Amino acid sequence: MKQHLGRQSGVQNVEVSLIDGKVEITPKEDGRIDPAQLIKATYDSGVSVAEMQITARGKIVKDDSGNLLLQVTPNQAFAIAPNDLSTTLNPSAGSPAVVTIRGQLYKKSGKKKPDPVAALKLLILEVQKKE
Amino acid sequence: MKARKIALVLLFGATLSVASQAQIQHVQMRVEGMT
Numbered sequence: 001m002k003q004h005l006g007r008q009s010g011v012q013n014v015e016v017s018l019i020d021g022k023v024e025i026t027p028k029e030d031g032r033i034d035p036a037q038l039i040k041a042t043y044d045s046g047v048s049v050a051e052m053q054i055t056a057r058g059k060i061v062k063d064d065s066g067n068l069l070l071q072v073t074p075n076q077a078f079a080i081a082p083n084d085l086s087t088t089l090n091p092s093a094g095s096p097a098v099v100t101i102r103g104q105l106y107k108k109s110g111k112k113k114p115d116p117v118a119a120l121k122l123l124i125l126e127v128q129k130k131e
Numbered sequence: 132m133k134a135r136k137i138a139l140v141l142l143f144g145a146t147l148s149v150a151s152q153a154q155i156q157h158v159q160m161r162v163e164g165m166t
Contacts, residue, residue, distance in 0.1 A: 001162075001165065016165070018165060020161075021161055021162050021163060021165055022159065022160070022161055022162075023159070023160040023161075023162055024157070024158075024159055025157070025158040025159070025160070026157065027154070027155050027156065027157070027158065030154065032154075033155050033158065035155070035158060038158060038160070039160075042160065042162060046164065047162045047163070047164050047165050048162060048163040048164050049160055049161075049162055049163075050160075050161045050162060050163050051160065051161040052158065052159070052160045052161075053158075053159045053160075054155055054157065054158050054159075055155075055156045055157040056154065056155045056156060057154055057156060058154075072154055072155055073154065100156070108163075
């Protein structure tokens with residue numbers, strides 16, 4: 001699995017802890033990494049993903065329906081699942097301010113294999129920094 | 132007029148610089164079925 005993940009685009013380093021089942025992935029400097037692709041690559045190597053968390057910097061924007069998104073690159077944005085923390089980001093929407101967020105991007109539910117193509121929603125766990 | 136242009140260039144540069152730092156910094160997964 002480590003080799004499989006290490007071959008994915010944008011991945012600089014992969015650390016696997018067999019004891020607690022944790023996988024730490026360090027993206028390359030440009031940060032162009034695709035979490036959905038990482039989930040798919042993990043399943044392809046025969047291992048189930050129970051949960052994925054990311055720490056990301058980006059701008060808060062709103063889509064046409066008024067939903068909040070974290071835009072990490074011009075071509076990559078994650079829909080933000082509404083919770084108490086997401087409401088505190090509402091005033092930042094559309095501003096040039098950059099926020100650093102730690103959030104849960106995926107959590108396994110049931111025994112079904114996830115559809116990695118389905119849009120991942122970011123459940124904010126912590127707003128680390130607003131700049 | 133010149134000062135205004137310089138200010139605009141600086142503002143644009145600062146915005147671009149902040150935007151370029153936006154990225155995924157870390158990914159952590161909890162996995163099951165690993166041997």
